[in-house]
Amino acid sequence: MDILVLVGRILFVPLFLSSAVGHLTQSKGMAGYAAAKGVPLPQASVLGSGAFMLVGALSVLLGVWPDLGALLLALFLIPTAVFMHPFWKETDAGARQSEMIQFNKDLALGGAALMLLGLFSIAGDDIGLLWTGPLF
Structure with missing residues (x-):
């Protein structure tokens, strides 16, 4: 089962790593989009969310306090669903349909990140192939 969790971690993070790179390297353009959506402090929000995604994804991928990484991803995804994709x-x-798809994607991934947080927190050191145990 350790291999299955590792493969799941590997498959889970590419979206966040590529998005983090975009947030951190194209922050001006993304800040304009965030401003149009009404996000306060759009430049800082884009850079902060890029950092959350980068640290969270690397943490989950590498197995270094993966529960913290999953929490960071959930803290990015759930507010993003609500504030960036208000299909209503x-x-x-x-x-409306496009925003609903993005909203549901972010919400579903946020739920998956919360499940990972629970898995890492409950199973703790029993999950192999991690560099460290869970932080929480």
Whole structure:
């Protein structure tokens, strides 16, 4: 089962690593998008969310306090779903559907991150192939 958890960790993080790189290297453009969505302090929010994703994804991938990494990803994903993809505000059917898809994706991934947090916290050191045990 350790291999199964490792493969799951490997498959879970590429989205966050590539998004983190985008947030950190294209922060001005992303800040403009965040500002259009009404995010306060858009530049700082983009850089902060990029850091959350980078640290969280590397933590889960490498198995260094993976429970903390999963928590960071959940703390990024759930607010992002609500603030960046408010499909209920869209009047255009196409935009509404697109935002609903993104909302549901972020919510589902946030739920998966919370499940990882629970798995790492409950199983603790019994999960192999981690560099450290859970922090919590």
